Amino acid sequence: MIHDNYLYVILGMGVVTYIPRWLPLVFLSRRRLPDWFEQWLDLIPAAILSALILPILITTGAPRHLDLFRPELIVAVPTLAFAVKTRSLAGTVILGMFLFWLAGKFF
Amino acid sequence: MEIGLMSLLVYAGSAQFIGISMLSAGAGIIPIIITTFTINLRHMLMSSSLSTFMRNLGIGKLSLFAYGVTDESFALNTARFRDGNWDWRRALVLNHTSNLAWIISTVAGGFSGRFIPAGALGIDYALIAMFVCLLVFQLRGRLYVIVAIISGILAVTLSLFLPGNAYIVAASVIAATLGVFLKRSKQFASTEQKS
Numbered sequence: 142m143i144h145d146n147y148l149y150v151i152l153g154m155g156v157v158t159y160i161p162r163w164l165p166l167v168f169l170s171r172r173r174l175p176d177w178f179e180q181w182l183d184l185i186p187a188a189i190l191s192a193l194i195l196p197i198l199i200t201t202g203a204p205r206h207l208d209l210f211r212p213e214l215i216v217a218v219p220t221l222a223f224a225v226k227t228r229s230l231a232g233t234v235i236l237g238m239f240l241f242w243l244a245g246k247f248f
Numbered sequence: 249m250e251i252g253l254m255s256l257l258v259y260a261g262s263a264q265f266i267g268i269s270m271l272s273a274g275a276g277i278i279p280i281i282i283t284t285f286t287i288n289l290r291h292m293l294m295s296s297s298l299s300t301f302m303r304n305l306g307i308g309k310l311s312l313f314a315y316g317v318t319d320e321s322f323a324l325n326t327a328r329f330r331d332g333n334w335d336w337r338r339a340l341v342l343n344h345t346s347n348l349a350w351i352i353s354t355v356a357g358g359f360s361g362r363f364i365p366a367g368a369l370g371i372d373y374a375l376i377a378m379f380v381c382l383l384v385f386q387l388r389g390r391l392y393v394i395v396a397i398i399s400g401i402l403a404v405t406l407s408l409f410l411p412g413n414a415y416i417v418a419a420s421v422i423a424a425t426l427g428v429f430l431k432r433s434k435q436f437a438s439t440e441q442k443s
Contacts, residue, residue, distance in 0.1 A: 150277050154264075157285035159293040163314035167307055168297035177428055184298040184427040186326045187392045188399035188420040189290065190383040195311060196378060196402035196407040198413065205407050216373065217380060224381040230327075237377025 212244035264354075282441070290416045294322040301329040302336055309336065316343025320375070323382040391431055399423030 173183075198214040200207055220237040227233070271280065295317050302310065313336065321343045328342075330333035387393050399419045406415035 146277065147271070150271060150280055153277060153281040154284040157281055158288050159315060160331075161285070161288050162317040163311060165296035166299050166302060166317075166422045167313045169296055170302045170305060170310060173320045174419060176301070177302060177432070180431055181424050182297045182300050183327060184392065184395045184424040185293055185420060186323070187383065187386040187396045188423040188427070189253040189297075189416065190379055190386060191396035192403035192416045192419040192423070193380055194376065194379050196381060196403050199404060200407055207408070213373070213376065217376070220377050220380050221384065225401045228317070228381075228384065230378065230381050232383035233384040234374050234377045235371045237380065238371065241373035241377075 214240060216240045216244050290319075290413070290420075291317050291322075294319070294421060295415060298322060298325065298329075301325075305319070305336055308338070312342060313340050316347050318343075319377070320348065323379060327382050327385040351431050354424070391427055394430065395423050395427035398426060 194217075196205070198217050199209055199211070201211060202208075216237060219240060220233060223229075223236050224233040260399075297312060299318065302313065305313075325334070325342060329336070363375060383396065402422055403415050403419035406418050407413075410418065
């Protein structure tokens with residue numbers, strides 16, 4: 142039995158999840174964008190991925206604080222090197238998991 | 249049942265977790281929805297970026313695609329689009345296969361989660377490793393590396409002060425903007441030298 146409240150919460154969450162994804166696609170994809178904006182969008186993936194990853198690697202806890210000696214960061218070094226060298230997505234994921242599992246035995 | 253419905257309507261992992269914990273803490277509907285919205289704002293940036301690859305598509309197709317824009321599908325689709333040999337059809341299939349897998353696995357997790365030891369087999373690292381590799385795919389020149397480094401440092405710094413995950417959007421926007429200025433000033437310098 143689903144609680145009424147729960148349903149509204151989910152519906153509301155669904156709307157605010159969908160709208161931010163939908164608006165830019167519909168409005169930007171049919172316009173000719175100015176050069177600087179194209180360049181800006183071109184840099185966004187690199188920026189956003191880096192902003193997603195680095196805090197996971199070197200901060201921890203709530204509220205967050207710096208922690209430079211976590212297995213996450215140590216494992217990231219060979220994982221990054223492997224990714225640069227091989228450019229293999231599957232290989233990088235498997236190596237990362239393996240090294241992290243291994244690191245778990247020591248930390 | 250509740251989990252499946254949630255995964256179907258709110259296809260956003262971190263928002264789901266936070267929504268559930270706020271719900272069980274007795275938070276009201278409006279705060280939960282506002283929180284979800286701010287958590288998901290980063291997808292606005294991702295959709296903007298993806299829109300440059302999705303020219304001249306009908307509104308129906310775009311709407312269908314928009315549903316599946318997540319951190320993961322964004323990163324993968326961007327890498328594939330850049331390689332060439334990728335189109336909106338494949339991107340759409342990728343998005344919806346991911347969504348289906350998400351729905352099935354979240355429901356399965358609801359039933360069997362308690363049997364899996366936390367952190368089994370380095371699985372916690374799969375996503376990090378994938379993001380690391382996809383970031384590497386994005387670094388197609390010095391400017392991209394510089395922007396990524398700036399963004400990463402900013403994100404870490406901001407994450408220590410800003411609540412929630414606002415740091416992701418803030419750091420990316422600032423870093424990409426600096427990147428554009430950097431590129432323009434370089435171009436300016438080189439055109440000046442030529443003339």
